Structures are given as C-alpha cells and as structure tokens.
Amino acid sequence: MPESSKSGPERQTSRAQVSRIDRSYFHRRSRFQRARWWLIFASLGLGAAWAAWGAFDIRLHYSPGDVAAVHAKWENDCNACHVPFAPIKDNTWLSTAATRQTLDGKCEACHRGPAHHPLQLTAEVGSCASCHADHRGRGADLSRVADQTCIACHADIATHRLVNATIPPAANTTPITRFDNEHHPAFASLTTDPGRLKFSHGRHMRAGLTFGPQTTGTTAAGPWTYGMLAATDRSRYLSPGAGEGDLVQLSCASCHEFGSSLTSTSVRTVSATFAAAPPGAYSLPVEFEQHCAACHSLPYEGLAGPPEPASDGVAPIRSGRPAAVLPHGLDATGIARFLESSYLQQALAGDATLLDEPAARRPLPATQQGEVAAPRVRSLVEARVGQALTFARGTCEKCHQLQDASLADTARLLPAAAPVAAARLPWFEIAPSRVPDIWLTKARFDHGPHRSFDCRECHAAAYPDEPADGEGEGMTSAPIGSPLDNSVVMIAGRESCTACHAPAAHDPTTGKPVGGARFDCVECHGYHGLGPHQALTTASSSASAARSLPGDVSHGLPD
Amino acid sequence: MIIGGKTWPKDRWWIIAICIASLAAAAAYAAEWASDSRLPGGSSRTGLTAGIVGGLIIGFELLLWPRKRVRSWRLGSAQSWLRAHIWLGILAVPLVLMHARLLFIGGLLNWALMTLFFLVIASGIWGLVLQQYLPQAMLEHVPAETIYEQIGHVARQQCRDVEKLVDTLCDHDPAGTAADTASRHGTPSDEDDEEEHAVITGFRSMTGIQGKVVETLALYAAIPGTLPIRRAFVAEIRPYLLDGMAAGTAVAQPHAAARTFATLRVASPAAAADLIDRLEQACERRRQFDLQMRLHHWLHGWLLVHVPLSVALGVLLAIHIPVALWYW
Numbered sequence: 001m002p003e004s005s006k007s008g009p010e011r012q013t014s015r016a017q018v019s020r021i022d023r024s025y026f027h028r029r030s031r032f033q034r035a036r037w038w039l040i041f042a043s044l045g046l047g048a049a050w051a052a053w054g055a056f057d058i059r060l061h062y063s064p065g066d067v068a069a070v071h072a073k074w075e076n077d078c079n080a081c082h083v084p085f086a087p088i089k090d091n092t093w094l095s096t097a098a099t100r101q102t103l104d105g106k107c108e109a110c111h112r113g114p115a116h117h118p119l120q121l122t123a124e125v126g127s128c129a130s131c132h133a134d135h136r137g138r139g140a141d142l143s144r145v146a147d148q149t150c151i152a153c154h155a156d157i158a159t160h161r162l163v164n165a166t167i168p169p170a171a172n173t174t175p176i177t178r179f180d181n182e183h184h185p186a187f188a189s190l191t192t193d194p195g196r197l198k199f200s201h202g203r204h205m206r207a208g209l210t211f212g213p214q215t216t217g218t219t220a221a222g223p224w225t226y227g228m229l230a231a232t233d234r235s236r237y238l239s240p241g242a243g244e245g246d247l248v249q250l251s252c253a254s255c256h257e258f259g260s261s262l263t264s265t266s267v268r269t270v271s272a273t274f275a276a277a278p279p280g281a282y283s284l285p286v287e288f289e290q291h292c293a294a295c296h297s298l299p300y301e302g303l304a305g306p307p308e309p310a311s312d313g314v315a316p317i318r319s320g321r322p323a324a325v326l327p328h329g330l331d332a333t334g335i336a337r338f339l340e341s342s343y344l345q346q347a348l349a350g351d352a353t354l355l356d357e358p359a360a361r362r363p364l365p366a367t368q369q370g371e372v373a374a375p376r377v378r379s380l381v382e383a384r385v386g387q388a389l390t391f392a393r394g395t396c397e398k399c400h401q402l403q404d405a406s407l408a409d410t411a412r413l414l415p416a417a418a419p420v421a422a423a424r425l426p427w428f429e430i431a432p433s434r435v436p437d438i439w440l441t442k443a444r445f446d447h448g449p450h451r452s453f454d455c456r457e458c459h460a461a462a463y464p465d466e467p468a469d470g471e472g473e474g475m476t477s478a479p480i481g482s483p484l485d486n487s488v489v490m491i492a493g494r495e496s497c498t499a500c501h502a503p504a505a506h507d508p509t510t511g512k513p514v515g516g517a518r519f520d521c522v523e524c525h526g527y528h529g530l531g532p533h534q535a536l537t538t539a540s541s542s543a544s545a546a547r548s549l550p551g552d553v554s555h556g557l558p559d
Numbered sequence: 560m561i562i563g564g565k566t567w568p569k570d571r572w573w574i575i576a577i578c579i580a581s582l583a584a585a586a587a588y589a590a591e592w593a594s595d596s597r598l599p600g601g602s603s604r605t606g607l608t609a610g611i612v613g614g615l616i617i618g619f620e621l622l623l624w625p626r627k628r629v630r631s632w633r634l635g636s637a638q639s640w641l642r643a644h645i646w647l648g649i650l651a652v653p654l655v656l657m658h659a660r661l662l663f664i665g666g667l668l669n670w671a672l673m674t675l676f677f678l679v680i681a682s683g684i685w686g687l688v689l690q691q692y693l694p695q696a697m698l699e700h701v702p703a704e705t706i707y708e709q710i711g712h713v714a715r716q717q718c719r720d721v722e723k724l725v726d727t728l729c730d731h732d733p734a735g736t737a738a739d740t741a742s743r744h745g746t747p748s749d750e751d752d753e754e755e756h757a758v759i760t761g762f763r764s765m766t767g768i769q770g771k772v773v774e775t776l777a778l779y780a781a782i783p784g785t786l787p788i789r790r791a792f793v794a795e796i797r798p799y800l801l802d803g804m805a806a807g808t809a810v811a812q813p814h815a816a817a818r819t820f821a822t823l824r825v826a827s828p829a830a831a832a833d834l835i836d837r838l839e840q841a842c843e844r845r846r847q848f849d850l851q852m853r854l855h856h857w858l859h860g861w862l863l864v865h866v867p868l869s870v871a872l873g874v875l876l877a878i879h880i881p882v883a884l885w886y887w
Binding site for chain 2: 040135
C-alpha cells in the first residue's frame, strides 16, 4: 500500500510521490458494491418472507382469481377440483386421457353433463374445465362459454361429426360462425306448423270474432257481443270501458297466459323443456275449458235456436244453446261410453219399467253390463248414439282433424248385438292437436325479458289487418285473414331477433342506435344433452310412427 | 455495452434472431388463441412453451452475475455473455407476456412476478441506453478520468502536490495557524521543504491524444507578494480539492473559479502566474472528478435496481414453478 494513504507523519519517497494510483483499490468494495450487496441480501430476505407469507395465505398468493359463486364453498379447497400435477384443461402438452378422466370425474360428481350430440367426435370434445373455466371471479357465469367453442365444429360441421350412413353427407351442413342473417341459418323449427288444430287467428282477433259485418244485432248471425257470453265468462273477457252490447274483442292475453299455474291437464302434456323453463318464459298451453268453452260448446244433438248461416265459409259453431254437450278431451272410447251412458240414463229415466225387464237368459259376470239391458233398449240407445255421433263429428271437426275408427266390443258400455250393427256406428278418433308448447326447439327463449315489446312486433301475422311481409320463416305460406290460418307460423324468425341481438351500432338511415343485446351462442343455445338424433332414430321409430295417425309425426328436432 | 458501431454485425444477427423467434411465438400464440377462443394462459401449449423458454432465459440472465465472479473460466468472452444477456432478455418479454396471458392474470404471486420482471427489464433497458451515451460523454468531458474508486486518493494526491507548491512558493501567513500549512491528511509537507523538486500531476493534449502526465518541477525560493494565493488556497482551493462539491466553496463552479483566479492574478506578481495556472488546473481536474462521479453514478446506479430485483425475481420464480405445476 502506498505510503500516501497511511495516516501519520512520514516522509514521502520519490516512489511514493510518483505512485498516482492505489494499487490495492480493488480489494476494497466501493459504496456502490456494498449497497448492491445489501440490496441483494434484502431481496433474498424478502423472497423468503414472501414464501412464508404465501404458505399462510395460499388463496391470496396462488389462486389466479376467485371461483364462481356456485363454487364458493370450495374456494379454499383446491383439491375439490384439482389433482396435483394434472392439468385441469386439456389444451396442454401434458394432458392425458387418465388425467382428464380423473378431473372430469370430480366435476361429474355434482354435474351430470350429458353428451352433446350422438354424432359428436369424442376426440374433439374438451374436458369440463376447458369450456367452463373457473377462477374468473364470483360473478362469472361458467355456462356462458365462448362462441369459438361452438364455432370450432359448427363452422364446418360436416367434417366434425361421425360419418353415418343414415344421414346424407350434405344434410345440415350449413356453416354457422355467428348469429346474424348471413352466418346463421333460419330457424328450422319455424318452417312449418306441426299443429293440426283448425283455427283462425285472424277471425279471433277481429272485433266480434267474425269476418262478416261487424254490426251488432240480436240475430244469431251477427257478431259476438259481450252480452252473449255467460256472466262468469263475461267479466273475464270484457274490455275496460266496454258494455254488454259491444263487440267482443279478444287480445293475445285472452288465450295466451304467462305464469306458472299449469292445469292438471297441461302438467301431463307439456314437454320436459317447458316444465323446466322459468315461469313466464313460455305461454301456457291453451286450455279448452278456460279459453275456448265460453264460446265453443260441444253439442252432440240439435240446438235450441236456429242455425247460424255460414257467412265466411266456415261451418257455424254457434247457433243457440246446445241441449247436450260433450266433455272435451275424450277419445273414441270415451265418447262411446259417454254417449251410451247418457242415452241409457235417458232411457231408464223416461221408462222406469225398463228397470224391471228380465235379465238375460245366461247372465254374464257383472263386467258385461250390456247383457243386462234389454234388446229394445240397446237398439234405442244405438240409434241415438249413431245420430249423436254424426252430429258430434260435425262439432269436433270444426277444430280437429278426425279419422274413422272402429271400437272393440270390450271398449263399449253396450256391446253391439251383432258385428254388423257395431260397424254401422260412425265412430271417429280425434287427432291430437300437436300444438307445440315450445316452438324454438333448439334454442331457449324467455318471454319475460321481452315483455316490454308489443306482441305484434314478433307475432304480426296473428293480427288480421297486418300485411304479410314475409318477415318470419313461415309467414308467407297463407294469406292473412284467410278463414283458417293455422298453417301459418306466426312467430317472427331470425331477422326479428337480429334487430336487437347484434353488435351495437347505428342505423345508417335513421342514425338511431340498434343492436347491443347479447348475441353469443349460449344466449339461446344449450350444449349438453340435445337428445337423440332425428335421423338416427328414424328406423327405431318407424314402427311406432306407422301405428300413429296419418301425419302424426312428432315435432321432430331439426338438425 | 454499446450497440452498433463495430459490434453491429453481431448485434444484427441477434436482432434478426429474436425478431424471428418473437414472431414465430406470436404466430403460434395467435393461432391457439383463434382456435381456443380464449387467451391461452400459462398452461396452454404455447403458453407453457413460452413460459419454459422464458424461464430458461431468466435463469441464463441470472448466470451473468456468477459468470463475472469466475472470469478465469473459459466460458466465452464477457462481451458475448453480455450481448446474449441483453438480447435474450429482450426476447423474454414477448415470451413472458404470452405465458402470462397478456397480463390478464390473477394471484398476488403472478402479479408480483410480472411487476418484478418488467422492473428488471425496464432498469436493464435504462442501463443499456445510458451506456450508449455516458461513456462517450465521459470521454469528452472528463479527460482527467481516473478509476472511480481512486477519485478520493487521486484528489488527495493532487492536493498534496499543489500544496507543496504553495508552501514553497508563497509567502507564509503571519496570522496563519499550523493547520494552514500542514496537510490535513497528515502529509508532512514541511519535511519535503528541503527537497528542491516537486512531482505533480499534469495534463497534456497532443495530436488528439489527451491524458494525465506526471511532471517534476524544480522548486526555488518563495515569491514575494503571494500571500493572497496562500490565503485563497487555504480558504477555498484546498477544501475543494479534497472534498469536491461537498466543500461548498466558490471554486466548485467554473465561473466563480474563473473570477477567483482572475482576482489572484491581479493581486499577485507576474512570477506567480504559473503557480496560479497550476492551481486553476487542479481545480479544473477536481471538477472533472466531480463530473466523473456524477456520470459514474448514472452509469452504474441502475444496477442497484437491476441486480437486487433480478435476484428477487429469481426467488419468486423458484416459488412460482412448483406451485404452478402443482395445481394447473
């Protein structure tokens, strides 16, 4: 070390004087170096402290985000969903069938998650967490998956499904890449009306419920007024401010009610999808007793008043008060037993001596009740039943499609005396109306959020004065205002939806904002459990279809 | 390390390589993004690959520190290591971004990692930028540059040199104290009085080459009328030469120093002009030392951020890897 750096008086040699540099400087750390080391040690200490802190609060440090509210119970239990060293998503290098099975099994312990489609390619179906990613916050909707998960296959569905000989290669291969008028097909389930109820929305929505002159009068041929309704029904249909002499004016809500109060009949007939839908999502099924019976009685005998002329080509449905009416909803056997019991009751009530007629020579067991009736009673009842059937047929076929039927003797209350006699009776079967409780069979719809719209905006064809502009898929097949318009699908189609369910923009002509409502796939569609494929089940259902009435094909799900 | 110039051919290949690697990684990431509809995260194929490569790069970056501790090992030149350190560090940015789902991440550890990573990168880039300009500025403005750690030593040496001149050539101050003539650092200048020469540090510039030289001056008798020089030396010049800006004397500022020495020239005999010039040159060199210290602090101060944060990043990365693989 040079002398110059030492303290204390000493003599500087010439060598020390020319020694300009302290040659040992690099043995000592500068301020910078010392500060750097201190900071490095501090960093190591902080890192160790962090690790210790993290061990006490794993969720805060290592969870990438809160789990969804539905999984909040397991927020601090990673093992509830995870398996150590097994990737929960299958878009990684290290995913295997075994890890996926294990992890999906944890999800399926609580969630059923049925398969999407019979023709899906299993290799293309992701693990549960691949689509339903969690750790996106409490408010995340795990079922709202990204469009791409659907488009990945549906953009070219022909190459993303199993090859099946029963399905033509070119069938249902419309590419779907987003919801708009260009990239999404028209709603297939709105193409035709599968219902077989003869009905005229046009007539029922007109004042007085007639296409004829709408002048009130007292004649039976005139339009309906509130005064013609029974008192119990009148209050239900009476418009605010209207009187008994005013024409009856129905509205949509007169028949299409929203709520959760399914009748006992409807509960048995609605689809599982309808039953599972939130209250008010779909219109409740129209019930005869509740929505039709006020005007439509079901007579099977002559009426008290004069008949109504057929002014609009439709057979009259009203001509005074019927003397006797059929209950609604009976099948052929039910009609037979109802008529036979009614006339038998009339016969016995009118001639009490019939009760004393001798029994048959060989009494049969009690179930063969017909054997106890005398032959003349049988012929009388059969004659009346035959007349009633003829009359009732006319009543029923005003609204329903009918088909001749034959009844076995065992089905009747009074078995025919001879086969020939039984064959003469004009039994008929009423075809099911097949009015769908849900029209958009492949999508969800909820009337609730749309209740602020006028019904006319989506169901314009149901209004008699509305011009048919072909807006909906099924709106161009029949002229509006025709006597029967039941073949017209009165639900607006895709274009009506895309007016709102589209990206927010401004109308180029009016400048008003349009769109903005959600338009992603899961807004309307579900994924899991779409049910059997129509084409695949054709063969198995052909036998049962053959047993059905002509045209009695279920409202099959389009592909 | 200076980018460009003579090293441009090597840097060019690095730049091309990291551009290609970054574009390839981005293309793969975008493709997976398009097919998966969601931003690929750290566990996705491209995300995991980017994370592994990024982690290896960070590990390599951290090796630069031990590499400097074992300079004697034949592990490639320091320049090559530094060049790889710089360019691979830049390549790590897009890779880490892709691994981190373009920063759409959660978890305190992940955010701490990302914060540290970008602080390290930012401090490194800041240091790299400074190194492009400050060495040249030091070369231009600090011709008397010396080893940073030796500035105090050299300053004291220079102070001793000129103090010897002042003690020999200037009148003694009758009102002065012993401290006015004795070296504050214990250098026994009185004992050197009997010597007839002095060795001092000079500065020469010749044909574009400039640097310090050691000069030997013959010492003669004191110059009458130089008491103001001695007093100025004791009051202002010596404290400045020893402590620099911290002394707070007027000669620390160039303009004030010029006025001080101009006054001394007027008040002193012509024979003392050379002494005054040498005092002024000593003050100028001290100013250069001060400037060198400031430049040195800028040039190396970023390392106080870069290195400790890099170590912290390495620690958190060592926590992140096993935790991420445990539940992913």
